[in-house]
Amino acid sequence: MKAVYHQIERPGALQGIGSGNTVTVCHPPDRCGDHAGFYDVEAIRADFPILSRQVHSRPLVYLDSAASAQKPFQVIEAEHAFYAQDYANIHRGLYYLSQRATERYDQARRAVRELLNARQEHEIIFTRGATEAINLVAASFGEAFLNEGDEVLVTGLEHHSNIVPWQLLRDKKGIVLKAAPVNDAGEVPLEDFIRLLGSRTRLAAFAHVSNVLGTVLPIAEMIRAAHQAGARVLIDAAQSVAHAKIDVQSLDCDFLVFSGHKLYGPTGIGVLYGKEELLEAMPPYQGGGDMIASVSFERTTYAPLPAKFEAGTPPIAQAVALGAAIDYVTALGLDRIGAHEAGLLAYATERLSAIAPLTIVGTAAKKASVLSFVMEGVHPHDIAQILDSRGVAVRAGHHCAQPLMARLGLPATVRASFGLYNTTAEVDALAEALEEVEVMFLQ
Protein backbone atom coordinates (compact mmCIF):
# COMPACT_ATOMS: atom_id res chain seq x y z
CA MET A 1 0.00 0.00 0.00
CA LYS A 2 1.08 3.50 -0.77
CA ALA A 3 2.16 5.71 2.07
CA VAL A 4 -0.01 8.69 2.76
CA TYR A 5 3.07 10.81 3.08
CA HIS A 6 6.43 10.30 1.51
CA GLN A 7 9.23 12.26 -0.02
CA ILE A 8 10.65 11.47 -3.39
CA GLU A 9 13.71 12.74 -5.09
CA ARG A 10 12.95 13.96 -8.55
CA PRO A 11 15.54 14.93 -11.08
CA GLY A 12 15.01 17.99 -13.14
CA ALA A 13 14.21 21.60 -12.79
CA LEU A 14 10.86 21.60 -11.12
CA GLN A 15 10.43 24.88 -9.42
CA GLY A 16 10.05 24.50 -5.73
CA ILE A 17 12.14 23.39 -2.88
CA GLY A 18 15.53 21.87 -3.48
CA SER A 19 18.90 22.65 -4.78
CA GLY A 20 21.03 21.68 -7.74
CA ASN A 21 19.50 19.17 -9.98
CA THR A 22 17.22 17.40 -7.56
CA VAL A 23 14.06 18.67 -6.05
CA THR A 24 12.37 17.16 -3.06
CA VAL A 25 8.66 17.03 -3.44
CA CYS A 26 6.24 15.94 -0.85
CA HIS A 27 3.30 13.75 -1.37
CA PRO A 28 0.80 15.07 -0.83
CA PRO A 29 2.74 18.32 -0.90
CA ASP A 30 0.73 20.07 1.78
CA ARG A 31 1.42 17.49 4.47
CA CYS A 32 4.82 19.02 4.74
CA GLY A 33 4.76 22.39 6.43
CA ASP A 34 8.00 23.47 4.76
CA HIS A 35 6.57 23.13 1.32
CA ALA A 36 3.31 24.98 1.74
CA GLY A 37 2.46 26.80 -1.43
CA PHE A 38 4.25 24.32 -3.67
CA TYR A 39 1.89 22.52 -6.04
CA ASP A 40 3.47 19.41 -7.47
CA VAL A 41 1.02 18.27 -10.08
CA GLU A 42 3.08 15.22 -11.05
CA ALA A 43 3.00 13.91 -7.51
CA ILE A 44 -0.73 14.61 -7.39
CA ARG A 45 -1.25 12.75 -10.66
CA ALA A 46 0.45 9.74 -9.15
CA ASP A 47 -2.47 9.53 -6.72
CA PHE A 48 -4.92 8.93 -9.58
CA PRO A 49 -4.47 5.40 -10.93
CA ILE A 50 -6.58 5.99 -14.02
CA LEU A 51 -4.37 8.83 -15.22
CA SER A 52 -1.58 6.41 -16.02
CA ARG A 53 -3.66 4.34 -18.40
CA GLN A 54 -3.72 4.67 -22.14
CA VAL A 55 -6.66 4.96 -24.50
CA HIS A 56 -6.29 4.18 -28.20
CA SER A 57 -2.59 3.57 -27.43
CA ARG A 58 -2.14 7.14 -26.27
CA PRO A 59 -1.77 8.52 -22.77
CA LEU A 60 -5.14 9.52 -21.40
CA VAL A 61 -5.66 13.28 -21.36
CA TYR A 62 -8.73 13.62 -19.19
CA LEU A 63 -10.43 16.96 -19.73
CA ASP A 64 -13.95 16.11 -18.59
CA SER A 65 -13.83 16.71 -14.86
CA ALA A 66 -16.88 18.98 -15.07
CA ALA A 67 -18.90 15.91 -16.00
CA SER A 68 -17.23 13.78 -13.38
CA ALA A 69 -13.85 13.90 -11.72
CA GLN A 70 -11.46 10.95 -11.51
CA LYS A 71 -10.76 9.42 -8.11
CA PRO A 72 -7.50 9.39 -6.17
CA PHE A 73 -6.39 6.11 -4.67
CA GLN A 74 -7.11 7.58 -1.23
CA VAL A 75 -10.82 7.64 -2.14
CA ILE A 76 -10.81 4.25 -3.86
CA GLU A 77 -8.94 2.80 -0.93
CA ALA A 78 -11.27 4.39 1.63
CA GLU A 79 -14.28 2.72 0.05
CA HIS A 80 -12.45 -0.58 -0.28
CA ALA A 81 -11.16 -0.50 3.29
CA PHE A 82 -14.58 0.40 4.64
CA TYR A 83 -16.13 -2.63 2.96
CA ALA A 84 -13.22 -4.81 3.98
CA GLN A 85 -13.14 -3.76 7.62
CA ASP A 86 -16.00 -1.65 8.90
CA TYR A 87 -19.07 -2.40 6.83
CA ALA A 88 -22.53 -3.04 8.21
CA ASN A 89 -25.84 -1.27 7.97
CA ILE A 90 -25.99 1.83 10.12
CA HIS A 91 -28.29 3.04 12.88
CA ARG A 92 -30.23 -0.08 13.73
CA GLY A 93 -27.47 -2.38 14.88
CA LEU A 94 -26.47 -2.89 18.47
CA TYR A 95 -23.35 -4.78 17.48
CA TYR A 96 -19.88 -3.41 17.13
CA LEU A 97 -19.69 -3.21 13.33
CA SER A 98 -22.96 -1.39 12.94
CA GLN A 99 -21.84 1.14 15.49
CA ARG A 100 -18.51 1.46 13.75
CA ALA A 101 -20.18 1.97 10.34
CA THR A 102 -22.51 4.54 11.90
CA GLU A 103 -19.51 6.40 13.29
CA ARG A 104 -17.84 6.42 9.90
CA TYR A 105 -21.02 7.68 8.25
CA ASP A 106 -21.36 10.44 10.84
CA GLN A 107 -17.71 11.29 10.41
CA ALA A 108 -18.34 11.86 6.69
CA ARG A 109 -21.16 14.22 7.55
CA ARG A 110 -18.77 16.05 9.85
CA ALA A 111 -16.30 16.38 6.97
CA VAL A 112 -19.00 17.94 4.78
CA ARG A 113 -20.03 20.30 7.56
CA GLU A 114 -16.44 21.46 7.86
CA LEU A 115 -16.01 21.77 4.11
CA LEU A 116 -19.02 24.07 3.84
CA ASN A 117 -18.60 25.64 7.28
CA ALA A 118 -22.19 24.83 8.11
CA ARG A 119 -23.25 25.70 11.63
CA GLN A 120 -24.67 22.27 12.45
CA GLU A 121 -23.97 18.74 11.34
CA HIS A 122 -27.67 18.00 10.96
CA GLU A 123 -27.93 20.74 8.36
CA ILE A 124 -26.08 18.33 6.05
CA ILE A 125 -28.41 15.87 4.31
CA PHE A 126 -26.92 13.10 2.21
CA THR A 127 -28.65 12.59 -1.12
CA ARG A 128 -27.83 10.68 -4.30
CA GLY A 129 -26.41 13.81 -5.85
CA ALA A 130 -27.08 17.43 -6.73
CA THR A 131 -30.08 16.43 -8.83
CA GLU A 132 -31.79 14.62 -6.01
CA ALA A 133 -30.97 17.45 -3.61
CA ILE A 134 -32.68 20.02 -5.87
CA ASN A 135 -35.65 17.72 -6.35
CA LEU A 136 -35.86 17.33 -2.58
CA VAL A 137 -36.04 21.10 -2.11
CA ALA A 138 -38.52 21.53 -4.95
CA ALA A 139 -40.80 18.87 -3.51
CA SER A 140 -40.46 19.60 0.18
CA PHE A 141 -39.82 23.35 0.35
CA GLY A 142 -42.33 23.64 -2.49
CA GLU A 143 -44.91 21.73 -0.46
CA ALA A 144 -44.39 23.79 2.67
CA PHE A 145 -43.77 27.28 1.29
CA LEU A 146 -44.87 27.70 -2.32
CA ASN A 147 -48.37 28.39 -3.48
CA GLU A 148 -50.05 29.17 -6.77
CA GLY A 149 -48.64 32.36 -8.27
CA ASP A 150 -45.48 32.30 -6.15
CA GLU A 151 -42.33 32.76 -8.17
CA VAL A 152 -39.11 30.79 -8.40
CA LEU A 153 -36.29 32.69 -10.09
CA VAL A 154 -33.51 30.77 -11.84
CA THR A 155 -31.04 31.99 -14.46
CA GLY A 156 -30.70 31.31 -18.17
CA LEU A 157 -27.56 29.24 -17.73
CA GLU A 158 -28.87 26.52 -15.44
CA HIS A 159 -28.28 22.81 -15.83
CA HIS A 160 -31.52 20.94 -16.57
CA SER A 161 -31.44 19.64 -13.00
CA ASN A 162 -32.13 23.17 -11.79
CA ILE A 163 -34.91 23.77 -14.29
CA VAL A 164 -37.01 20.63 -14.61
CA PRO A 165 -37.77 20.15 -10.87
CA TRP A 166 -39.26 23.65 -10.83
CA GLN A 167 -41.28 22.93 -13.94
CA LEU A 168 -42.66 19.81 -12.28
CA LEU A 169 -43.61 21.97 -9.32
CA ARG A 170 -45.16 24.51 -11.67
CA ASP A 171 -47.36 21.78 -13.14
CA LYS A 172 -48.32 20.59 -9.69
CA LYS A 173 -48.82 23.82 -7.79
CA GLY A 174 -49.11 26.56 -10.34
CA ILE A 175 -45.97 28.41 -9.32
CA VAL A 176 -44.35 30.76 -11.83
CA LEU A 177 -40.84 30.02 -13.09
CA LYS A 178 -38.72 32.96 -14.20
CA ALA A 179 -35.19 33.05 -15.58
CA ALA A 180 -32.69 35.89 -15.34
CA PRO A 181 -31.19 36.55 -18.77
CA VAL A 182 -27.69 35.70 -19.92
CA ASN A 183 -25.65 38.25 -21.88
CA ASP A 184 -23.47 37.54 -24.91
CA ALA A 185 -20.42 36.97 -22.74
CA GLY A 186 -22.28 34.27 -20.85
CA GLU A 187 -22.76 36.31 -17.70
CA VAL A 188 -25.92 36.90 -15.70
CA PRO A 189 -25.90 40.67 -15.15
CA LEU A 190 -26.71 41.41 -11.54
CA GLU A 191 -29.08 44.25 -12.39
CA ASP A 192 -31.19 41.96 -14.60
CA PHE A 193 -31.37 39.39 -11.85
CA ILE A 194 -32.40 42.04 -9.34
CA ARG A 195 -35.03 43.41 -11.69
CA LEU A 196 -36.72 40.00 -11.77
CA LEU A 197 -36.90 39.70 -8.00
CA GLY A 198 -40.41 40.69 -7.01
CA SER A 199 -42.77 40.55 -4.12
CA ARG A 200 -43.93 37.08 -5.23
CA THR A 201 -40.41 35.66 -5.51
CA ARG A 202 -40.15 33.00 -2.81
CA LEU A 203 -37.00 31.28 -3.96
CA ALA A 204 -34.02 32.11 -6.17
CA ALA A 205 -32.14 29.01 -7.33
CA PHE A 206 -28.98 29.32 -9.40
CA ALA A 207 -25.62 27.84 -10.23
CA HIS A 208 -22.44 29.12 -8.65
CA VAL A 209 -20.49 28.18 -11.78
CA SER A 210 -21.92 27.40 -15.23
CA ASN A 211 -21.17 23.84 -16.31
CA VAL A 212 -21.13 24.94 -19.96
CA LEU A 213 -19.22 28.22 -19.94
CA GLY A 214 -17.43 28.27 -16.61
CA THR A 215 -18.99 31.62 -15.76
CA VAL A 216 -18.69 32.37 -12.04
CA LEU A 217 -21.87 34.05 -10.87
CA PRO A 218 -21.72 36.87 -8.31
CA ILE A 219 -23.54 34.69 -5.80
CA ALA A 220 -22.81 36.77 -2.70
CA GLU A 221 -24.48 39.82 -4.27
CA MET A 222 -27.29 37.71 -5.70
CA ILE A 223 -28.00 36.13 -2.32
CA ARG A 224 -28.06 39.53 -0.63
CA ALA A 225 -30.43 40.93 -3.25
CA ALA A 226 -32.73 37.92 -3.05
CA HIS A 227 -32.88 38.14 0.72
CA GLN A 228 -33.69 41.83 0.52
CA ALA A 229 -36.59 40.90 -1.72
CA GLY A 230 -37.73 38.37 0.87
CA ALA A 231 -36.77 35.28 -1.14
CA ARG A 232 -34.89 32.20 -0.02
CA VAL A 233 -31.85 31.09 -2.00
CA LEU A 234 -30.61 27.73 -3.29
CA ILE A 235 -27.07 27.55 -4.66
CA ASP A 236 -26.21 24.79 -7.13
CA ALA A 237 -22.56 24.30 -6.25
CA ALA A 238 -22.12 21.19 -8.42
CA GLN A 239 -19.50 22.97 -10.54
CA SER A 240 -17.84 25.06 -7.86
CA VAL A 241 -17.34 22.88 -4.84
CA ALA A 242 -14.20 21.27 -6.26
CA HIS A 243 -12.62 24.56 -7.26
CA ALA A 244 -13.17 27.10 -4.50
CA LYS A 245 -13.78 27.31 -0.80
CA ILE A 246 -17.44 27.73 0.01
CA ASP A 247 -18.67 29.12 3.31
CA VAL A 248 -22.43 28.76 3.67
CA GLN A 249 -22.49 30.92 6.79
CA SER A 250 -20.75 33.90 5.29
CA LEU A 251 -22.70 33.48 2.03
CA ASP A 252 -25.86 33.10 4.09
CA CYS A 253 -27.50 30.92 1.41
CA ASP A 254 -30.52 28.95 2.57
CA PHE A 255 -29.75 25.80 0.59
CA LEU A 256 -26.71 24.55 -1.25
CA VAL A 257 -26.30 21.35 -3.22
CA PHE A 258 -23.46 19.39 -4.78
CA SER A 259 -22.53 15.92 -6.05
CA GLY A 260 -19.72 13.84 -4.59
CA HIS A 261 -18.54 12.54 -7.95
CA LYS A 262 -17.47 15.97 -9.18
CA LEU A 263 -15.45 16.41 -5.99
CA TYR A 264 -13.21 13.40 -6.66
CA GLY A 265 -15.58 11.23 -4.64
CA PRO A 266 -17.84 8.35 -5.66
CA THR A 267 -21.08 8.45 -7.60
CA GLY A 268 -24.36 7.91 -5.80
CA ILE A 269 -23.68 10.40 -3.03
CA GLY A 270 -24.39 14.09 -2.87
CA VAL A 271 -25.26 16.76 -0.38
CA LEU A 272 -28.05 19.11 0.47
CA TYR A 273 -27.13 21.81 2.94
CA GLY A 274 -30.14 23.58 4.39
CA LYS A 275 -30.60 26.03 7.21
CA GLU A 276 -31.92 24.26 10.27
CA GLU A 277 -35.10 26.30 10.66
CA LEU A 278 -36.08 25.62 7.06
CA LEU A 279 -35.32 21.92 7.15
CA GLU A 280 -37.28 21.68 10.40
CA ALA A 281 -40.27 23.36 8.81
CA MET A 282 -40.21 21.22 5.66
CA PRO A 283 -42.05 17.90 5.32
CA PRO A 284 -40.11 14.70 4.57
CA TYR A 285 -39.23 14.04 0.93
CA GLN A 286 -39.54 10.28 0.97
CA GLY A 287 -41.04 7.94 3.52
CA GLY A 288 -39.45 4.76 4.76
CA GLY A 289 -37.07 3.35 7.29
CA ASP A 290 -34.63 5.47 9.25
CA MET A 291 -36.64 8.66 8.81
CA ILE A 292 -39.21 7.97 11.51
CA ALA A 293 -39.37 8.26 15.27
CA SER A 294 -42.35 5.91 15.57
CA VAL A 295 -44.86 4.42 13.20
CA SER A 296 -48.36 3.15 13.78
CA PHE A 297 -51.10 2.97 11.21
CA GLU A 298 -52.78 5.93 12.87
CA ARG A 299 -49.81 8.21 13.18
CA THR A 300 -46.14 8.45 12.31
CA THR A 301 -43.73 10.89 13.87
CA TYR A 302 -40.63 11.76 11.97
CA ALA A 303 -37.08 11.43 13.08
CA PRO A 304 -35.12 14.58 13.84
CA LEU A 305 -32.74 16.05 11.28
CA PRO A 306 -30.89 14.86 9.31
CA ALA A 307 -32.57 11.41 9.40
CA LYS A 308 -35.94 12.92 8.48
CA PHE A 309 -34.63 13.47 4.97
CA GLU A 310 -32.64 10.26 4.64
CA ALA A 311 -35.26 7.57 4.19
CA GLY A 312 -33.98 4.06 3.64
CA THR A 313 -30.47 2.68 3.73
CA PRO A 314 -28.20 5.41 2.42
CA PRO A 315 -25.06 4.95 0.29
CA ILE A 316 -22.92 4.36 3.36
CA ALA A 317 -19.61 3.44 1.77
CA GLN A 318 -20.00 6.26 -0.74
CA ALA A 319 -20.47 8.75 2.08
CA VAL A 320 -17.35 7.42 3.76
CA ALA A 321 -15.41 7.74 0.52
CA LEU A 322 -16.78 11.23 -0.03
CA GLY A 323 -15.31 12.05 3.37
CA ALA A 324 -11.96 10.81 2.07
CA ALA A 325 -12.33 12.96 -1.05
CA ILE A 326 -13.01 16.00 1.10
CA ASP A 327 -9.94 15.20 3.17
CA TYR A 328 -7.95 14.97 -0.04
CA VAL A 329 -8.96 18.32 -1.51
CA THR A 330 -8.81 20.18 1.77
CA ALA A 331 -5.36 18.77 2.44
CA LEU A 332 -4.22 20.06 -0.94
CA GLY A 333 -6.04 23.29 -0.32
CA LEU A 334 -8.95 24.50 -2.40
CA ASP A 335 -7.26 27.88 -2.82
CA ARG A 336 -4.21 26.25 -4.34
CA ILE A 337 -6.32 23.95 -6.50
CA GLY A 338 -8.26 26.98 -7.73
CA ALA A 339 -5.06 28.85 -8.48
CA HIS A 340 -3.60 25.89 -10.39
CA GLU A 341 -6.78 25.54 -12.47
CA ALA A 342 -6.94 29.27 -13.13
CA GLY A 343 -3.44 28.99 -14.59
CA LEU A 344 -4.54 26.11 -16.82
CA LEU A 345 -7.62 27.99 -17.98
CA ALA A 346 -5.60 31.06 -18.86
CA TYR A 347 -3.04 28.97 -20.74
CA ALA A 348 -5.72 26.99 -22.58
CA THR A 349 -7.55 30.17 -23.53
CA GLU A 350 -4.35 31.54 -25.00
CA ARG A 351 -3.43 28.32 -26.86
CA LEU A 352 -6.89 27.75 -28.29
CA SER A 353 -7.37 31.40 -29.27
CA ALA A 354 -4.45 30.94 -31.65
CA ILE A 355 -6.37 28.33 -33.68
CA ALA A 356 -8.00 30.41 -36.39
CA PRO A 357 -11.31 28.61 -37.03
CA LEU A 358 -11.90 28.13 -33.31
CA THR A 359 -14.14 30.40 -31.26
CA ILE A 360 -14.25 30.25 -27.49
CA VAL A 361 -17.81 30.36 -26.22
CA GLY A 362 -18.26 32.25 -22.98
CA THR A 363 -16.04 35.21 -22.28
CA ALA A 364 -17.20 36.13 -18.81
CA ALA A 365 -14.85 38.29 -16.77
CA LYS A 366 -14.84 35.60 -14.07
CA LYS A 367 -14.53 32.01 -15.21
CA ALA A 368 -13.53 28.75 -13.59
CA SER A 369 -12.14 25.52 -14.97
CA VAL A 370 -14.35 25.19 -18.04
CA LEU A 371 -13.57 26.09 -21.64
CA SER A 372 -16.29 25.69 -24.26
CA PHE A 373 -15.62 26.25 -27.91
CA VAL A 374 -16.82 25.67 -31.45
CA MET A 375 -14.92 25.41 -34.70
CA GLU A 376 -16.27 27.02 -37.82
CA GLY A 377 -17.30 24.29 -40.24
CA VAL A 378 -16.68 21.31 -37.96
CA HIS A 379 -19.35 19.66 -35.90
CA PRO A 380 -18.60 19.37 -32.15
CA HIS A 381 -19.16 15.61 -32.23
CA ASP A 382 -16.62 15.18 -34.98
CA ILE A 383 -14.13 17.28 -33.02
CA ALA A 384 -14.65 15.23 -29.88
CA GLN A 385 -14.28 12.00 -31.85
CA ILE A 386 -10.94 12.98 -33.31
CA LEU A 387 -9.75 14.22 -29.93
CA ASP A 388 -10.73 10.87 -28.46
CA SER A 389 -8.60 9.08 -31.02
CA ARG A 390 -5.68 11.14 -29.70
CA GLY A 391 -6.48 10.11 -26.13
CA VAL A 392 -8.05 13.47 -25.28
CA ALA A 393 -11.38 13.08 -23.47
CA VAL A 394 -13.68 16.09 -23.83
CA ARG A 395 -17.43 16.44 -24.00
CA ALA A 396 -19.48 17.63 -26.95
CA GLY A 397 -23.17 18.42 -26.94
CA HIS A 398 -25.65 20.63 -25.15
CA HIS A 399 -24.25 19.75 -21.71
CA CYS A 400 -27.75 19.41 -20.21
CA ALA A 401 -28.32 23.15 -20.60
CA GLN A 402 -30.50 23.50 -23.69
CA PRO A 403 -32.00 26.89 -22.75
CA LEU A 404 -28.48 28.31 -22.54
CA MET A 405 -27.54 26.74 -25.88
CA ALA A 406 -30.64 28.27 -27.45
CA ARG A 407 -29.63 31.66 -26.01
CA LEU A 408 -26.18 31.26 -27.52
CA GLY A 409 -27.67 30.13 -30.82
CA LEU A 410 -25.59 26.96 -30.82
CA PRO A 411 -26.83 23.39 -30.96
CA ALA A 412 -23.69 22.13 -29.27
CA THR A 413 -20.20 23.05 -28.11
CA VAL A 414 -17.06 21.14 -27.29
CA ARG A 415 -16.16 21.48 -23.64
CA ALA A 416 -12.78 20.93 -22.05
CA SER A 417 -12.78 21.14 -18.27
CA PHE A 418 -9.90 21.08 -15.86
CA GLY A 419 -9.32 19.43 -12.52
CA LEU A 420 -6.62 19.52 -9.90
CA TYR A 421 -4.57 16.91 -11.78
CA ASN A 422 -4.42 18.52 -15.23
CA THR A 423 -1.22 19.93 -16.67
CA THR A 424 -0.13 22.47 -19.23
CA ALA A 425 1.26 19.55 -21.27
CA GLU A 426 -2.28 18.23 -21.47
CA VAL A 427 -3.47 21.61 -22.71
CA ASP A 428 -0.77 21.33 -25.37
CA ALA A 429 -2.07 17.86 -26.31
CA LEU A 430 -5.56 19.35 -26.67
CA ALA A 431 -4.33 22.21 -28.83
CA GLU A 432 -2.25 19.89 -31.04
CA ALA A 433 -5.18 17.52 -31.53
CA LEU A 434 -7.35 20.49 -32.48
CA GLU A 435 -4.80 21.53 -35.04
CA GLU A 436 -5.10 18.03 -36.51
CA VAL A 437 -8.87 18.44 -36.63
CA GLU A 438 -8.38 21.63 -38.56
CA VAL A 439 -6.16 19.87 -41.11
CA MET A 440 -8.46 16.89 -41.42
CA PHE A 441 -11.77 18.65 -41.84
CA LEU A 442 -10.93 22.09 -43.12
CA GLN A 443 -7.89 21.90 -45.35
Place this chain on the structure above:
Amino acid sequence: MSDSVELYPKAVLDHGRHPRNRRAIAGCSHFAKSENPSCGDDVSVSLRIDQGDVIREAAFDGRSCVVATASASLMTELLVGKTPAQAKMLFQRFHALAAGGAEEAIDSMEAEAERLTVLSGVRAYPVRVRCATLAWKTMLAALENERSQQ
Protein backbone atom coordinates in the same frame (compact mmCIF):
# COMPACT_ATOMS: atom_id res chain seq x y z
CA MET B 1 -3.84 4.15 -36.70
CA SER B 2 -6.44 4.22 -33.99
CA ASP B 3 -10.02 3.06 -34.39
CA SER B 4 -11.48 6.50 -34.52
CA VAL B 5 -9.80 7.36 -37.76
CA GLU B 6 -11.69 4.49 -39.42
CA LEU B 7 -14.77 6.46 -38.65
CA TYR B 8 -13.56 9.02 -41.15
CA PRO B 9 -12.23 7.19 -44.19
CA LYS B 10 -11.66 9.35 -47.27
CA ALA B 11 -15.09 8.66 -48.74
CA VAL B 12 -16.83 9.71 -45.54
CA LEU B 13 -14.79 12.90 -45.30
CA ASP B 14 -15.48 13.59 -48.95
CA HIS B 15 -19.25 13.15 -48.64
CA GLY B 16 -19.20 14.99 -45.31
CA ARG B 17 -17.44 18.00 -46.72
CA HIS B 18 -19.00 17.99 -50.17
CA PRO B 19 -22.39 16.43 -49.69
CA ARG B 20 -24.39 15.38 -52.75
CA ASN B 21 -28.05 16.27 -53.08
CA ARG B 22 -28.03 18.70 -50.22
CA ARG B 23 -31.04 20.76 -51.12
CA ALA B 24 -34.80 20.81 -51.02
CA ILE B 25 -36.78 19.29 -53.86
CA ALA B 26 -39.34 21.71 -55.19
CA GLY B 27 -42.64 19.88 -55.41
CA CYS B 28 -41.38 16.73 -53.72
CA SER B 29 -43.93 14.01 -53.12
CA HIS B 30 -42.65 12.83 -49.77
CA PHE B 31 -41.00 14.74 -46.93
CA ALA B 32 -39.94 14.31 -43.31
CA LYS B 33 -37.70 16.06 -40.85
CA SER B 34 -36.20 14.73 -37.64
CA GLU B 35 -33.81 15.59 -34.92
CA ASN B 36 -31.17 13.72 -32.98
CA PRO B 37 -32.04 14.71 -29.42
CA SER B 38 -28.59 13.81 -28.12
CA CYS B 39 -26.86 16.51 -30.15
CA GLY B 40 -29.57 18.73 -31.61
CA ASP B 41 -28.70 17.82 -35.19
CA ASP B 42 -31.56 17.91 -37.63
CA VAL B 43 -32.02 16.39 -41.04
CA SER B 44 -34.85 16.68 -43.51
CA VAL B 45 -35.33 14.28 -46.40
CA SER B 46 -37.39 14.98 -49.48
CA LEU B 47 -38.25 12.44 -52.16
CA ARG B 48 -39.94 12.55 -55.52
CA ILE B 49 -41.66 9.25 -56.20
CA ASP B 50 -43.31 8.87 -59.59
CA GLN B 51 -46.58 7.20 -60.61
CA GLY B 52 -44.77 3.93 -61.17
CA ASP B 53 -43.68 3.92 -57.49
CA VAL B 54 -40.02 4.58 -58.23
CA ILE B 55 -37.90 7.14 -56.37
CA ARG B 56 -36.79 9.58 -59.04
CA GLU B 57 -35.15 12.17 -56.85
CA ALA B 58 -33.83 12.11 -53.28
CA ALA B 59 -32.35 15.03 -51.36
CA PHE B 60 -31.58 16.04 -47.79
CA ASP B 61 -30.90 19.18 -45.85
CA GLY B 62 -30.11 20.28 -42.33
CA ARG B 63 -27.35 20.70 -39.84
CA SER B 64 -25.37 17.65 -38.87
CA CYS B 65 -21.97 16.15 -38.16
CA VAL B 66 -19.74 14.62 -40.83
CA VAL B 67 -20.96 11.11 -40.12
CA ALA B 68 -24.64 12.03 -40.43
CA THR B 69 -24.01 14.22 -43.46
CA ALA B 70 -21.95 11.60 -45.30
CA SER B 71 -24.52 8.94 -44.56
CA ALA B 72 -27.33 11.16 -45.85
CA SER B 73 -25.35 12.05 -48.93
CA LEU B 74 -24.59 8.42 -49.79
CA MET B 75 -28.16 7.46 -49.08
CA THR B 76 -29.62 9.98 -51.50
CA GLU B 77 -27.34 8.66 -54.24
CA LEU B 78 -28.39 5.08 -53.64
CA LEU B 79 -32.12 5.70 -53.41
CA VAL B 80 -32.63 6.91 -56.93
CA GLY B 81 -34.26 4.25 -59.09
CA LYS B 82 -35.48 2.19 -56.13
CA THR B 83 -39.00 1.43 -55.07
CA PRO B 84 -40.03 2.24 -51.48
CA ALA B 85 -39.85 -1.47 -50.68
CA GLN B 86 -36.29 -1.65 -51.99
CA ALA B 87 -35.41 1.50 -50.03
CA LYS B 88 -36.64 -0.11 -46.83
CA MET B 89 -34.62 -3.22 -47.59
CA LEU B 90 -31.54 -1.08 -48.10
CA PHE B 91 -32.14 0.55 -44.73
CA GLN B 92 -32.35 -2.87 -43.08
CA ARG B 93 -28.98 -3.78 -44.49
CA PHE B 94 -27.45 -0.47 -43.64
CA HIS B 95 -28.75 -0.68 -40.10
CA ALA B 96 -27.24 -4.13 -39.67
CA LEU B 97 -23.97 -2.78 -40.96
CA ALA B 98 -23.96 0.32 -38.77
CA ALA B 99 -25.28 -1.19 -35.58
CA GLY B 100 -23.37 -4.44 -35.95
CA GLY B 101 -24.46 -8.00 -35.55
CA ALA B 102 -25.74 -9.29 -38.84
CA GLU B 103 -22.62 -9.92 -40.89
CA GLU B 104 -24.60 -11.74 -43.54
CA ALA B 105 -26.55 -8.60 -44.26
CA ILE B 106 -23.36 -7.00 -45.44
CA ASP B 107 -22.24 -10.05 -47.43
CA SER B 108 -25.50 -10.11 -49.28
CA MET B 109 -25.40 -6.48 -50.28
CA GLU B 110 -25.40 -5.70 -53.91
CA ALA B 111 -22.32 -4.09 -55.30
CA GLU B 112 -23.68 -0.57 -55.18
CA ALA B 113 -24.73 -0.89 -51.55
CA GLU B 114 -21.22 -1.91 -50.67
CA ARG B 115 -20.39 1.74 -50.89
CA LEU B 116 -22.10 2.05 -47.52
CA THR B 117 -19.47 -0.05 -45.82
CA VAL B 118 -17.31 3.06 -45.51
CA LEU B 119 -19.64 3.93 -42.64
CA SER B 120 -19.13 0.68 -40.77
CA GLY B 121 -16.65 2.44 -38.47
CA VAL B 122 -19.55 3.73 -36.38
CA ARG B 123 -20.05 0.24 -35.02
CA ALA B 124 -17.28 0.81 -32.51
CA TYR B 125 -19.05 3.96 -31.27
CA PRO B 126 -22.61 3.27 -30.16
CA VAL B 127 -23.42 6.98 -29.73
CA ARG B 128 -22.48 7.61 -33.35
CA VAL B 129 -24.82 4.92 -34.73
CA ARG B 130 -27.61 7.42 -34.26
CA CYS B 131 -25.71 9.93 -36.39
CA ALA B 132 -25.25 7.41 -39.18
CA THR B 133 -28.87 6.31 -39.20
CA LEU B 134 -30.51 9.71 -38.70
CA ALA B 135 -31.12 10.42 -42.38
CA TRP B 136 -32.22 6.85 -42.99
CA LYS B 137 -34.86 6.93 -40.30
CA THR B 138 -36.00 10.27 -41.64
CA MET B 139 -36.24 8.68 -45.10
CA LEU B 140 -38.48 5.92 -43.67
CA ALA B 141 -40.67 8.58 -42.11
CA ALA B 142 -40.79 10.43 -45.42
CA LEU B 143 -41.99 7.29 -47.21
CA GLU B 144 -44.97 7.28 -44.84
CA ASN B 145 -45.58 10.98 -45.33
CA GLU B 146 -46.90 11.65 -48.77
CA ARG B 147 -47.51 15.29 -49.51
CA SER B 148 -50.88 16.17 -50.91
CA GLN B 149 -50.44 17.11 -54.53
CA GLN B 150 -51.02 20.76 -55.14
